[in-house]
Amino acid sequence: MVEAVGTPVISARNVNKIFNSGSSEQVVALENVNLNVQPGEFISLIGPSGCGKSTLLRLIADLIEPTSGDLKVNEKPPHRARLDRDYGMVFQAATLYDWRTVSKNVQLPLEIMKYPAAQRKARAQEMLELVELGKFGNHYPWQLSGGMQQRVAIARALSFEPSLLLMDEPFGALDEFTRERMNMELLRIWERTKITVIFVTHSIPEAVFLSSRVVVMSPRPGRITQVVDVDLPYPRVFETREQPRYFQLATMVREYLREAHGG
């Protein structure tokens, strides 16, 4: 594990999460999770289903609360961080509101945060151009493809300039080809905005290609088994996937996952 340097964006100390505590259906979702994330990192959480990777993300987002342990987001409790709008979130489903145009969807968080109308509009346009959908502001979500919808969701998450981007299997529902294109797109955005990204995935190639660090998790109980530093240089390009080091790292992650599952 990489030791903390400077102020961490996320620091987790012995975090546990138990669902239905005390009942016969008690599930230990996370056990003794320790993790530090530095500003500007791209962290992937990878593991089989049930390993608690989404639970960890939702703890960070304060959508659920830890049973015990110490979790800080930007050195604040997650609840405070949520109220301060420190993070943007992207789900597996784009979750666009179909009664709003694309631009209005991107403006939704800005409306809630009471930005002035003119600024909202300008910001939405800027964000849509960032995800290369500048001409689709007046379209409705159902007029876009799945990949385009997910790009709108990313634009929406970035619109209020959070310091942290939480992504819960955002490309899981896309086909392989679109997913690879979206990966490139996401890296480009990440490099431009220098935002910290926590990225939940179950795809090894995706995790290795995108991340600066890959956090490998194991199920029952969910815990972190390995953290792999991905020393592939940025900017990563299409050819990165063909380098021997990429294969080495992917194989390493695959073996850690198998060990974790076997153990």
Add this chain to the structure above:
Amino acid sequence: MTDSTHDNLSAASLSVPTLAGMPVAALRHWGLVALTCAVLVLIVVLMTTYQTATAETPAMAQSTLGPLSEWLAARSAEDNQPALLGQLARQQALVAGLDRLDPVTVSDALRKGLVAYLGVALVIGIAGLVAQSREVTWTRRVLLVVLLALDALVFIIPPLDNDSTQLMLFVAIALLLLVLLFAPGKVSTFMGAVVVFSSLMLAWEAAKAVGGAVDYKVTTPQPGWNYTTYATLDEMLTNVQSGAVKVAIVDENDVENLIAPYPEEGADAAATQYPDLRMLSDLDTDANGLLGLPVIPPFPGRLVAVVPAADAETYTGIGQLLGQPVGTYTGAFSLEKFLNLPRSLVLLDLKITNDLNLPHLQSIANALWQPARRNGDLLLGRILADSGWFTWTEAAIGFTSGALLGFLLGVMFAHSGLLERGLLPFVVASQTVPILAVAPMVVIWLGAGPASVAVISAYLTFFPVTINTLRGLTSPHPTAIELMQSYAATRWTILWKLRFPASLPYIFTALKVSATASVVGAIIGELPSGVRGGLGGAILNFNSYYVSDPTKLWAAILIAALVGIAFFVLVSVVERLVLGRRVQAE
């Protein structure tokens, strides 16, 4: 050799199926063109019929326009007119410098209007024929206009015996429906509704036609029918003996032990109670029916005519009795039953087909275009339209308050599980109580008047709105809510930015149900609250006259349905405006 066999096979499997050597596509094309031509010919025939008709021609006199022109002529003599059409008639009379318009003049004017109307329909029909022959995409739309034009005529052209005017209209409509089925072009909701409506009208009249052929039908007496009613069978038979009436019409079962048949079949006439009377059981009806009293099909077996023995041999046909004094008696075979309850003469009772159960569509339309009271200054249609508007305003107040109440309850239930679990069973229970039981109580609490009506209407309105609001507010996917929470949105923000917009399609579905229910609620509410200005009062009133004049009740039902449909359409239009392009997505 093998090759050529193979070729033959593939040629056979590829060729278009043929009928009489003609490809199916061409057959369909020319078939539709021919059918459209037939429709046009029928329109021309109808035009000629009315072009050559006069005010006295039955096709004109008994049409909806006949009584209307008489009413208009009567109205034209009076200065103060509440009805718009009456004012128009008066104006025309003044322009023409007359005290009053002649009914024949009015009738002629209306007849010319009808011919012109048919002319317009013909021109559009020709356009349809051209479109049909070129298979252009707007063919269906043009033909639909013609169909609508013909549909309107169903309410004008009268059903007549020995006259095929109405039949031609129905044949034209049937052919046009067939053409519309196969014509090119898009099928819209409106077109579907019109086609189904036309088919229903055809089915309605077809049921009457089929029923008329197998059902006994007795109509009111003709002028030649001269009859006397006696209190008892004995009294009547005594009067036949004394010559006060020439003949008595009775049920054979009532007299078979009292009177000998003619010609005698071994029975000893002297031994019967009335030795000088004979019953004639094998007389046939003639073209005029039974003594000018049309009985269809001819003379049912159980009817007999009782005549003095001395006259018996002079009667060879029942037609000879026409115009002679005839007797019948009260009781099982009384005049009232004989005339007003055709069932006593019916062997096969097809209830839907007689004019009491199922009046002609034209009769209903005719009722709308006639004064509500004899020589009244308002047409029934105008009175019912006013009633409909009155009832609608009550329903709209009930609908609005009911929808608001329903929405608020839905919002409350969506936000508080405690309230939902506690109150929802009572909301459901409220709807299991029949509105007819609740209505009188509301009237006692709130007093008789439109306020009670609106409350009763609201009572029927709020429930679907509550249920669908609740369903709609809880419809967003959990991640959509989590997304809002990730923006630290308050409950209020989540309600207005997510839950409420997401629930709108559900709410509008409920509002469409409620719109029609609120009209029903208002009509039912009017009955116990003594409100007489609305459709409820009208329906109650016409209900009591149903036996003598069913068309007025049918007309009231028609108007009530139109009010409900209009309200439904209004809500649908608002829905389309509010939901806009979302409707397309769903």
